[in-house]
Amino acid sequence: xxxxxxxxxxxxxxxxxxxxxxxxxxxxxxxxxxxxxxxxxxxxxxxxxxxxxxxxxxxxxxxxxxxxxxxxxxxxxxxxxxxxxxxxxxxxxxxxxxxxxxxxxxxxxxxxxxxxxxxxxxxxxxxxxxxxxxxxxxxxxxxxxxxxxxxxxxxxxxxxxxxxxxxxxxxxxxxxxxxxxxxxxxxxxxxxxxxxxxxxxxxxxxxxxxxxxxxxxxxxxxxxxxxxxxxxxxxxxxxxxxxxxxxxxxxx
Amino acid sequence: xxxxxxxxxxxxxxxxxxxxxxxxxxxxxxxxxxxxxxxxxxxxxxxxxxxxxxxxxxxxxxxxxxxxxxxxxxxxxxxxxxxxxxxxxxxxxxxxxxxxxxxxxxxxxxxxxxxxxxxxxxxxxxxxxxxxxxxxxxxxxxxxxxxxxxxxxxxxxxxxxxxxxxxxxxxxxxxxxxxxxxxxxxxxxxxxxxxxxxxxxxxxxxxxxxxxxxxxxxxxxxxxxxxxxxxxxxxxxxxxxxxxxxxxxxxxxxxxxxxxxxxxxxxxxxxxxxxxxxxxxxxxxxxxxxxxxxxxxxxxxxxxxxxxxxxxxxxxxxxxxxxxxxxxxxxxxxxxxxxxxxxxxxxxxxxxxxxxxxxxxxxxxxxxxxxxxxxxxxxxxxxxxxxxxxxxxxxxxx
Numbered sequence: 019x020x021x022x023x024x025x026x027x028x029x030x031x032x033x034x035x036x037x038x039x040x041x042x043x044x045x046x047x048x049x050x051x052x053x054x055x056x057x058x059x060x061x062x063x064x065x066x067x068x069x070x071x072x073x074x075x076x077x078x079x080x081x082x083x084x085x086x087x088x089x090x091x092x093x094x095x096x097x098x099x100x101x102x103x104x105x106x107x108x109x110x111x112x113x114x115x116x117x118x119x120x121x122x123x124x125x126x127x128x129x130x131x132x133x134x135x136x137x138x139x140x141x142x143x144x145x146x147x148x149x150x151x152x153x154x155x156x157x158x159x160x161x162x163x164x165x166x167x168x169x170x171x172x173x174x175x176x177x178x179x180x181x182x183x184x185x186x187x188x189x190x191x192x193x194x195x196x197x198x199x200x201x202x203x204x205x206x207x208x209x210x211x212x213x214x215x216x217x218x219x220x221x222x223x224x225x226x227x228x229x230x231x232x233x234x235x236x237x238x239x240x241x242x243x244x245x246x247x248x249x250x251x252x253x254x255x256x257x258x259x260x261x262x263x264x265x266x267x268x269x270x
Numbered sequence: 271x272x273x274x275x276x277x278x279x280x281x282x283x284x285x286x287x288x289x290x291x292x293x294x295x296x297x298x299x300x301x302x303x304x305x306x307x308x309x310x311x312x313x314x315x316x317x318x319x320x321x322x323x324x325x326x327x328x329x330x331x332x333x334x335x336x337x338x339x340x341x342x343x344x345x346x347x348x349x350x351x352x353x354x355x356x357x358x359x360x361x362x363x364x365x366x367x368x369x370x371x372x373x374x375x376x377x378x379x380x381x382x383x384x385x386x387x388x389x390x391x392x393x394x395x396x397x398x399x400x401x402x403x404x405x406x407x408x409x410x411x412x413x414x415x416x417x418x419x420x421x422x423x424x425x426x427x428x429x430x431x432x433x434x435x436x437x438x439x440x441x442x443x444x445x446x447x448x449x450x451x452x453x454x455x456x457x458x459x460x461x462x463x464x465x466x467x468x469x470x471x472x473x474x475x476x477x478x479x480x481x482x483x484x485x486x487x488x489x490x491x492x493x494x495x496x497x498x499x500x501x502x503x504x505x506x507x508x509x510x511x512x513x514x515x516x517x518x519x520x521x522x523x524x525x526x527x528x529x530x531x532x533x534x535x536x537x538x539x540x541x542x543x544x545x546x547x548x549x550x551x552x553x554x555x556x557x558x559x560x561x562x563x564x565x566x567x568x569x570x571x572x573x574x575x576x577x578x579x580x581x582x583x584x585x586x587x588x589x590x591x592x593x594x595x596x597x598x599x600x601x602x603x604x605x606x607x608x609x610x611x612x613x614x615x616x617x618x619x620x621x622x623x624x625x626x627x628x629x630x631x632x633x634x635x636x637x638x639x640x641x642x643x644x645x646x647x648x649x650x651x652x653x654x655x656x657x658x659x660x661x662x663x664x665x666x667x668x
Contacts, residue, residue: 074488097491108482112291113284121284125277125490153291169486 021048021071021177021208025080028066040066041232043080048208050176053199055223056212057256063232064212065104068181071210072102084177098126101175103166105185111155115146115165118154119172126173133172140168144198160191167198178202180211184218196222216253226252230260231267277492281500282507289470289508298465299508303516307523315527330360330408331379333370341385341392344437348416360412371395380405391438413437452546453632456554457597457625459517460561464569464593466512467505467562468586471569474501475663476582488664498660502652505566510559549635557628557645564624564648565593567655574659597625607640617644624648 027042041063048054056064069075071082073093081090089096110118116137123133141147144164149157154165171178180199184192199222203209213219219226220240227237236243236259240252247255289295334345342364349360363370363379373379374395382395396405417436424430478484487497546554568589576582599605599622607616607626617623623644630641 072489074485094491094493097489100489102485102489104485106482107485109486110284110288110483111481112288117284117287121280122486122490124280125492127273127491 022083026070026077027079028070028075029078039232044234046227046237048210050208051206052224053203053209053222055219055226056229057219057226058229062229064229065181068179068212072179073097099175100177101170102179103170104181109154114151114153116150118169122169123172144168163191177208182212220252228259230263235259235263274496277496278500282504285474285504289473295469298469299512303519307519311523332381333363333365333373333379334383335365335367335370337385348412351416351419352412381409391440393440453629455520459513460597461594462516463509463513464590467509467566467569470505470508471573472582475570475573476576476579479577480579494660494664498656502566502656506562509566510562547635550631553631560645560648561624563652567652570659571655574662596621600625600629614640618647620651
């Protein structure tokens with residue numbers, strides 16, 4: 019399983035701004051067992067890129083391939099292989115955690131026996147078995163996040179897309195999230211995440227793509243990015259890349 | 271295709287489960303229908319008793335034709351007997367069939383008595399008005415009072431009970447389909463259906479945006495058409511369920527009133543017995559189902575525009591008003607898709623065409639081309655509105 023993003027662009031229309039690009043000419047690839055991070059300031063185009071890859075948005079230009087499946091031609095087929103988790107995605111408040119997992123699992127055509135085994139395994143692994151039959155409305159923020167994680171990987175997808183997964187989480191919950199990412203990488207999953215936190219990117223990502231104003235500025239490991247910019251740490255390297263891009267845009 | 275329907279069933283089941291656990295949905299679907307009708311019936315009974323008393327003050331004009339001399343004398347005596355009490359102001363006008371019916375049509379008389387079969391049984395004809403039942407019952411009461419008086423007189427004068435027979439009366443069902451009691455009750459349940467679909471449609475559309483569950487719904491490996499159809503099916507089921515709860519609640523309250531109080535002279539218990547054939551019941555059920563789908567698609571279209579539950583609650587008032595008012599036009603006898611003054615284009619008017627179709631099914635089991643057009647048009651509107659709702663929900667947005 020691999021992910022290939024080829025020249026993806028997404029154009030929007032807004033009354034005030036007219037036509038504009040959420041992201042443009044984005045290309046990168048993620049291999050199995052690799053965590054690829056999209057690092058960028060707020061409004062850089064990270065979420066738009068992830069939404070195009072995860073088939074929520076249809077690309078205006080270019081396309082992405084998930085395990086050789088073209089997301090623009092067969093979005094439904096692509097969805098079977100991906101799990102998407104966003105800090106902004108909600109859960110059905112009046113269903114229990116187990117009902118939510120059963121609902122998503124069944125819609126992914128999982129066999130009933132396998133689905134029940136998978137639910138039990140996730141309840142144990144994410145440590146919220148005691149809340150399995152509690153309605154989501156009564157769960158704490160941290161437990162809700164665990165249910166969201168379980169929901170996004172219930173069908174055991176080979177590509178996991180995480181959109182700012184630690185936003186709004188306390189230290190313990192964020193740490194559990196990081197642990198989850200590491201475990202999935204060890205299982206050979208392809209992981210694409212977006213973040214604007216340097217420490218998170220450094221801790222988790224094998225490679226990083228720096229994105230600003232909808233364009234991918236550079237791709238490489240932390241060391242490669244430092245070397246490319248001549249800076250001592252990732253934060254400085256990031257700032258230099260983004261400033262350079264902004265000054266080029268202003269000059270144009 | 272099998273997978274499509276499996277997915278559709280799973281999504282619809284989830285929507286039903288999720289919606290039914292909403293307190294608002296439960297309140298408007300079950301609680302209100304169970305509480306509102308006992309209250310309305312109390313008000314209705316008081317109102318009816320008032321109108322009954324008022325109508326007895328007005329002169330009651332009866333035209334007759336083709337009566338046997340025995341029956342004519344009997345009716346005259348009965349009316350004289352009623353007038354003796356001083357309360358009743360009934361007038362009898364002897365006429366022929368043509369002029370009697372003309373007078374009834376012009377509302378110059380309240381009722382026409384005839385003896386069609388020449389076997390002693392009286393045929394009562396009433397005009398096209400909401401108090402038609404009342405006129406029939408008033409005349410029956412005159413005959414009944416006279417019958418009781420005959421027995422009383424016989425006992426007083428001779429000390430024995432002569433075998434006086436009460437007059438057999440054949441009340442002809444009202445020709446005007448729009449005043450069928452069953453149709454009116456069904457129409458009320460259709461109006462209440464709009465209350466029933468209102469909250470579930472908010473749950474399946476707007477709440478997805480407010481609770482931010484739309485993203486995970488969009489990511490399901492399920493076709494958009496299956497998703498929107500499942501949502502439509504669940505909302506329509508709620509609507510039909512609410513309509514049915516309302517319908518049976520009305521019947522239950524009516525039945526209770528009639529059997530316990532016995533005061534309502536306008537509606538007899540026999541009127542509650544269905545005169546519909548199984549074919550008519552099936553036709554009514556199909557039309558009712560289509561009405562549920564049409565209504566649900568309209569509500570879903572309106573709520574899919576909204577991004578907060580609060581704004582959706584404000585916006586649903588408009589379609590609710592439409593659904594309350596437009597089908598009510600079918601109560602007007604002059605509004606018709608068939609007959610002498612037919613307006614066939616009404617078949618294409620959303621909700622009204624279907625209401626008129628339902629009205630026709632209450633009087634005849636025959637399916638006319640115009641009824642098929644009305645049902646087909648409603649289905650087309652349903653598909654268009656559901657597709658638009660799906661587009662608004664699942665389109666790519668900035």
